[in-house]
Amino acid sequence: MSTPITIYGPTFSTFVRSVMMACELKDIPYEVTTEINGEKIEFRSAQHKALHPYTKFPVLMTEKGPIGETVAILHYLENTFGGKKLYPTDPFEQAQVELWSGISGIYVDTDIVRKVLLEYIFPKGENGTVRADVVEAAMPGVENALSVVAEQLGDNAYICGDEITAADLILIPIIDYIEQLEVGKPKVAAHKNLVEYIENVRKQDFAKRVLTS
Template identity: 40%
Template sequence: MENSVYIFAPTFSSFARSVMLCCEEKGIPYTCGMAPSGTEISSKSPEHLAIHPYGKLPALLHDGQILLETSTICRYLDARFEGPALQPADPLERARVDERSAEIALYIDQALLRDIVLEFAFPKGADGQVRLDQVQKKLPAARFALMRVRKLLADNLFIGGRHYSMADALLTPILDYIDKLPLGNELLGSGVVKEYLERMRQRPSGQKVLNMV
């Protein structure tokens, strides 16, 4: 078995950062980029579509195999490699982590990262300006998503309960990007979500991955 994995995605991708966080937590050597064979692959190019038929990112390349979808990749890394478990052993607790991972990847990511962060990162307004009217329309859904994060955290240190899990790896890059926006303080405030984010940033995995450019 190859000891290292290749994460096919740019390092700024939030989901790529989720996979990198899992690798860091488990001590898995990895490379992240868009050149798995040494030559840069353009987004949505035939070479990209040969790896991911829908032209999405990331994909995991390991042992001659390709795996798609971030949650699936994280579960694979946890099962295939030694290191701290990213999923609980108890069936119900594991199901809760899986449930929360799905909510983060499907709904929270859409409301916060796709609809808010990407509007600032890749402005589509006239002369490259951020479409603030579109941001305003999306804020209610963003606030609801953050309310859900607060509810899921409750009194726990981690989003999945008592221990760090793949759900934390999925959530942390999203919150990190939101916090860095001009309206980050307004959205996150100074309560439980911001405190959670700071704990995740202080982990060795967070210090390495979240500070990549």
């Protein structure tokens, strides 16, 4: 087996999961770690800043240097490794994948991950409790994000058609998380196609190995 590529970040991160799923689909051996060259890199430290100017993860370590930002990493993997294609060659279709990668990684991420999920992961209420008012205030944004995604999905298996693409890899971890939250489950259930989408994905090996990690 060839040397695994190194992804810096924690496995619970949605964006780290996107890169992990790309590796799974392309059959690229990989490791996910917070240690680089045997040294623990603390989040938001100077060493982390040297890997990503905004101290974000994932960061892919390559022979030529670190690559931050999920979309940049996904393109690098696509251009460097074979296996499952994550981007169509047709320019218009490719632009759709970029569009839905952007929508998922910016707007859907903000409304679902930043405003709701992170409140559950890092509760900021009294005695470490989830702030119910914050979650409630975020619900219209969650509903809107899910509606936007469900409308685009339509009757297709994936967000840009019949084939899985990079855009799905960004979207899947977000939908997977919110669907498991008590407050999120009924919101996802309001869209039958979205439930079918996430159930279909969860059955597949590339996702099973990542979403449960």
